[in-house]
Amino acid sequence: ASADRTHTLTATVGTLPEETNTANNSLSTDVTVETPITDVAITTIEASSPAVLGSVVNVSVTVTNLGNRNVRNAIHVTFTDDGTSVSTQTITDGLAAGASLTLAFTLNTTGAALGDHLLTATHNVADDDTTNDSDSTTVTVLETPTEPEEFTFTGRVAPRSESQHTVPVSGAAIMYVNLAWNDWNDLRLRIYDPNGVMVAEVDSNTWWNPVEEIAIDVGPGDWTIAARSDSRRRLVDYTMYVIVTY
Numbered sequence: 001a002s003a004d005r006t007h008t009l010t011a012t013v014g015t016l017p018e019e020t021n022t023a024n025n026s027l028s029t030d031v032t033v034e035t036p037i038t039d040v041a042i043t044t045i046e047a048s049s050p051a052v053l054g055s056v057v058n059v060s061v062t063v064t065n066l067g068n069r070n071v072r073n074a075i076h077v078t079f080t081d082d083g084t085s086v087s088t089q090t091i092t093d094g095l096a097a098g099a100s101l102t103l104a105f106t107l108n109t110t111g112a113a114l115g116d117h118l119l120t121a122t123h124n125v126a127d128d129d130t131t132n133d134s135d136s137t138t139v140t141v142l143e144t145p146t147e148p149e150e151f152t153f154t155g156r157v158a159p160r161s162e163s164q165h166t167v168p169v170s171g172a173a174i175m176y177v178n179l180a181w182n183d184w185n186d187l188r189l190r191i192y193d194p195n196g197v198m199v200a201e202v203d204s205n206t207w208w209n210p211v212e213e214i215a216i217d218v219g220p221g222d223w224t225i226a227a228r229s230d231s232r233r234r235l236v237d238y239t240m241y242v243i244v245t246y
Contacts, residue, residue, distance in 0.1 A: 003033050003034065005032070005033060006033075009031055037069065037129075038069050039128055040075060041129070041132035041133070042132060044061070045060070046137060049137075050141065050142045050171065051107075051220070055171055057106065059121075059137075061102065062102045063077060065098060066098075067127065068097050070094065070096045077090070077124075078121070078122050080119070080122070081118075086107060107119065114141050115140065116138050116139070117138065118137075119136060149244040151165075151167055151244075152240070154239050155237070156237050157227045157236050159232055159233055159234060160229065162227065164192075165224070165225050169219065169220055172217070173219075174216070175191075175223065175243070177189060177214055178212075179238060179239075182237070187205075187210070187212065188201055189227065192223065193219075194223060196224070201228075225242065227240065
C-alpha cells in the first residue's frame with residue numbers, strides 16, 4: 001500500500017429484489033498507513049546534585065519507544081560516569097510502540113574525584129533516529145565537611161507573620177534547630193525544604209519555657225527555617241541556633 005497516506009476501505013452489498021432502502025448497502029472506514037519507524041530513545045536521566053564524597057547517588061533513566069513499531073528484542077542500557085562504564089541493565093522483553101520504562105541506577109562516590117561528573121545513559125538498539133540514543137546529566141561531588149556547620153540567626157518577627165533564614169546544606173545531614181525568645185507570645189518553628197515545601201512545624205512550648213527545637217534528616221540544597229508569630233499586636237525578638245552534622 002502507499003505509505004504516509006490515508007486509505008478509505010469500503011464494503012458494499014448488492015441490492016435485493018424489491019429492496020427500497022439502499023442507503024446502508026455500503027459502509028466505509030479510513031486507515032492511515034505509516035512508514036515503519038523504529039526509534040528507542042533515552043528520554044530522561046535525573047540525579048540529585050551536589051553529592052557529598054562517599055555518598056550514593058540515585059539515578060533514574062527513562063527509556064521510551066517513540067517509534068510506531070514494537071521492539072521485541074532485549075534493550076541493553078549502559079550507565080557511565082565520565083565515559084567509564086558503571087553498570088548495565090536490560091529490558092528483557094523490549095518495548096511496545098509508545099511505551100516507557102524507568103530504570104534505577106546508583107553511583108557510589110566513594111573515592112570519586114571532586115568536581116563535576118558527566119553521567120550518561122545509552123541504549124544498544126539500532127534504530128532510525130540516533131540523536132536520542134543517549135542522554136546525560138551532571139552531578140557535582142563535594143568534599144565531606146569534617147566538622148559540623150553552625151549558624152546563629154537573630155531577628156524580630158511581626159504579628160501574624162513569619163521571619164525566615166536560609167541554611168545551605170551540601171549533602172545528606174542531620175539538622176538541629178533551636179528557636180528561643182523572651183516573651184509570653186507564642187512562636188512556631190517551621191522548616192522548609194529546598195523546593196519551598198514545609199516539612200516540619202513545631203509548636204510545643206509553654207509560657208514558662210519559650211523554646212522550640214527539632215532535629216531532622218536533610219539533603220543538599222538551601223533549606224529555610226522560619227519563626228512564625230501567633231501574636232496579634234507585639235513584635236517578638238528571637239534567636240535561632242542551627243547545627244548541620246554530616
